[in-house]
Amino acid sequence: MAFSGEGSGHGALSWGQRSIWLAMLRQGWLSMGGRIPLPPGTTVEGVADELSFMMGRFQSLRTRLRFDTGGRPTQELSESGEIMLEVYDAATGEDPAAVAAAVEAGYLGTPRDFVNEWPLRMGVVRHLGAPAFLVVITCHLVTDGAGMAVLSRETQERVSEPVAGIQGLELARWQHSPAGQRQSTLALHHLERTLRSVAPRRLPTSEDPREPRHWTGQLDSQALAAVLPAISERTGADSSSILMALFAIAVSRRGLLRPAVIRPLVSNRFRPGLANAVLNLVQSGMCVFDVADRTVDDVIRQARRSFIAANKNTYFDPDGEHALVERIAANQSPDTEPWSPYAWAFFNDRRRSARAESSAPPTPELAEKLRDATTFRWTQKKQNPYEPLFLHLEDNGGSLQLIVEADTHHVSPADNEGLARDIEALGIAAAFDGGLRTGVTAGLPAPCPPRAGPAPR
Numbered sequence: 351m352a353f354s355g356e357g358s359g360h361g362a363l364s365w366g367q368r369s370i371w372l373a374m375l376r377q378g379w380l381s382m383g384g385r386i387p388l389p390p391g392t393t394v395e396g397v398a399d400e401l402s403f404m405m406g407r408f409q410s411l412r413t414r415l416r417f418d419t420g421g422r423p424t425q426e427l428s429e430s431g432e433i434m435l436e437v438y439d440a441a442t443g444e445d446p447a448a449v450a451a452a453v454e455a456g457y458l459g460t461p462r463d464f465v466n467e468w469p470l471r472m473g474v475v476r477h478l479g480a481p482a483f484l485v486v487i488t489c490h491l492v493t494d495g496a497g498m499a500v501l502s503r504e505t506q507e508r509v510s511e512p513v514a515g516i517q518g519l520e521l522a523r524w525q526h527s528p529a530g531q532r533q534s535t536l537a538l539h540h541l542e543r544t545l546r547s548v549a550p551r552r553l554p555t556s557e558d559p560r561e562p563r564h565w566t567g568q569l570d571s572q573a574l575a576a577v578l579p580a581i582s583e584r585t586g587a588d589s590s591s592i593l594m595a596l597f598a599i600a601v602s603r604r605g606l607l608r609p610a611v612i613r614p615l616v617s618n619r620f621r622p623g624l625a626n627a628v629l630n631l632v633q634s635g636m637c638v639f640d641v642a643d644r645t646v647d648d649v650i651r652q653a654r655r656s657f658i659a660a661n662k663n664t665y666f667d668p669d670g671e672h673a674l675v676e677r678i679a680a681n682q683s684p685d686t687e688p689w690s691p692y693a694w695a696f697f698n699d700r701r702r703s704a705r706a707e708s709s710a711p712p713t714p715e716l717a718e719k720l721r722d723a724t725t726f727r728w729t730q731k732k733q734n735p736y737e738p739l740f741l742h743l744e745d746n747g748g749s750l751q752l753i754v755e756a757d758t759h760h761v762s763p764a765d766n767e768g769l770a771r772d773i774e775a776l777g778i779a780a781a782f783d784g785g786l787r788t789g790v791t792a793g794l795p796a797p798c799p800p801r802a803g804p805a806p807r
Contacts, residue, residue, distance in 0.1 A: 351398055354430035355406035357517060360416070363425055364522040365534075366618070366630040368668045370490050371423060378734045379462050380490040382498055385450040385483050388474075392481045397474050398435050404505050405433055405468070408628045409517045410492045415464040423464070427519055436473035440482070450475045450483035457487040464489075490630060495700060496619055497628040516623040525667070538670045540663035544636045545674065548611055550682055553693050553738055558762035565763055566730040566755045569770035573712075573720035575750040577781035580711040584784055585647050587654040590614075590699045590743070593773065595653035596780075597741050598639035599646065599788050600772035601695055604765055606739070609640040611694035614657060616664035633668070634696065635660030641788045646780040649788060695739040702745070717778050724774060726767055729753075741769070 363371060374380050388397075405411050412431065415423045438453055440446040457471045469489035474481045493501060516524075524530050578589045585592070598610035613634040619625050637656035641649050712720065738760045742753040752773060756766040780786050 351402055351435055352430070352432050353402045353405035353412075355409065355412060356429070357409050357412075357519070358427050358429040359519050360424060360426045361519045362522045362526055363423060364518055364629065365525055365665065365667055366494070366632055367425070367491050367518070367522075369633050370630050372668055372672075373737075374490070377736060379458075381458060382488045382490055382493070382495070383486040385447075385454050385475075385485045387447075388481045388484055390480070394435070394437055394474055394476075394481055397472075397481065397484060400505055401433065401435050401470075401472055403508065404501065405431075405470075407504065407509075407513065408492075408501055409513075409519075410497075410628050411468065411470050411488075413469065413492075413518060414466070415491075417465070425518065425522075431468070433468050433470070433472075436471075438473055438475045439479075440475060440477045442478070444477075446475050446477035446482040450485055453485045454487065457485065462489065464491075492630065493628045494617065494630045494632045496617055497630070500626050501628045513628075514626045516627055516629075518629055521624075521627075521629065531667070534666040534670055537663040537666035538674060540659065541636055541666070541671060542674055542678075544638055545678055547638055548609065548693075551693055553760045554606055556759050556762040556765075558758065558764065560731070560758040560763065562731045562733040563758050564732050564734070564736050564755070565728060565758055565766060566736075566753065567726060567763075567767050567770060568729050569724060569726045569752040569754070569767075569774065570746055570749040571721070571724045571752065571774045572749045573717050573724060574752075574774045574777045575748060576712045576720055577717055577778055578750070580781045581650065581777065585650045585654070587650050590701075591654040591657050592650050592777070593699070593743060594637070594657065594697050595639070595646070595650040596773045596776045597695070597697060597769070598637075598653070599641050599649060599776055600769050601739070602639070602641045603772065603788075604768065606761060606765065606769075607693065607695060608642075609638055612637045612639065613694050613696045614660055614664075615696065615698040616661050618665055620661070621665065633664045633666070635664035636694070644788050645784075646776065646786045646788055647784055650780075695741065696737050697741050699743045701743055711781065714778075714782050717781065721774065721778060724771075726770065728763075741773075 370380060409427055412428050413425045414428070416426050417423050436453075438449060440449040453473050453475060457473070469492045471485075471487045473485045475483040475485065488498070525534070578592060581587070581592050582589060587595075594612055594614060598612050601607045602610045613636050615632050616635045618631040618633065619627075624631055637653065637660055639649060639652065639656075735757065736755040738757040740755040742755070744751040744753065752770040754766050754770045758766070
C-alpha cells in the first residue's frame, strides 16, 4: 500500500527517542498497541484507508533508523513509501480473538528491522469473511501513550488541519541548538545535585531469585481509590504525588532502597508546541526520599515539591545523563561500596488524570471491607528484562490498578507483591490518621505479606 506525506530529511534522535532507545538496549524492543475488536460493517478497504492516512499524516510513522560505524542511531524521515496491511482469516469454528492474540504475539516476537521496516505493524483478522479484529503494534520510538491517543483520535476523525505542534526532526534540531543545550545543562545540574545527595549503594540481592527472572504483578484496589481524595484534601497533593510518596515509604520499609530514589516518568507535554505531538517525549526524573521517622503527610508534601521540580528539570540530553553517572561513579572513593546506576525505582502514572476526585470519604470499616475485595495476580513472567523495579498506575473502573514489575534477582516475588499491598495498606491507614509516622516499627502496620501465601514458582 502506497502512502505519502509532508516532510523528509535526516538528523539526530530527539531526547525522548534517545531515552527510549537506551532503554531498549537494556530491555529489548519496547512497543505499544494491541488487538482491538472491530465494529460490524468494517471493511478491509476501510482499514487500509486508515493505515494510509496515519502514515501520511504522522511523520514519526515514516521514520526509520540509520546507524553510524560506531552503532549510534540517527533517524531518516521519508516523504513516501509502501507498507503492508496483513489479512488473516480465522477458520470456520475458530475463535477470531484467539487468532488475533496469536497475530499480536507474532508481531511482538518477530525481530524488528529498524533500518528497513516501518515502525508500525498492522493486521486484520477476518471471521466468516468479515473483519473482526485489528492488531496494531507500534515501536515506542514513534510516540508515548499520550501521543498514541492523539494519533488514534485524529485518525478516527480524519483531521484535515495541519499537524499541530513540532515534528520530530524539527524538535531534535532545537534540542541540539545552543538554546536546547542551555536547557539540557540547567536540567542536568539539578539531576547532579539530586544524584550526589545519595550515598553509594547497590540494589539488594534477592533471597528468592526465579527463572524466568522478570515478573509482573497486578493489584486492583477499590479501597485505595476510595481513600485518596481524603488524603489529597488534607495535604493539598494530587494523587500521583501521594502514590509516589507511599511507594517511597514502602520500598524504604522493606529495606530495598534507603533512602528511596524514585524516578517518575515525566511527559514534557506541558512545554510549548508539544501537547499534541505524536512523538515520544517521556523522560525519567529523579526524586530522593529519606522517610525515616517522619509523618506520612510530610513525605507526601515532599513528594509534591519534588515532583514539581522533577517535571521542570526532566528535559535533557540523555547522553549528558550517562556522562554524569559515569563521572560520579569514577570519582568514588575506593573504600565505598560501588555505586550502581540502577539503584532506583521507576514510577509511571499512566492514568488520564492525577487529580483525586472529591467524594464522600469511606469509614475505616468500609475501607477495610473494600480492601477485602482487593485482588492480586501474576500477569507475566519473562526472561528478557524490565528495569529492576517499576510501578505503573492505571484506572480500572472504580479501582486503582498497581502494576509492579521487578527483577526477582533483586526484588523477590514476595517483596514485589508486598510492595503493592503495602501501598494499599499505607494509603488506608494514612487516610484516617494525619499524624501517622513512617518509622519502620512505629505507627504503621508491619510490611504486608502476600495474602494468598507464597508467590507461585
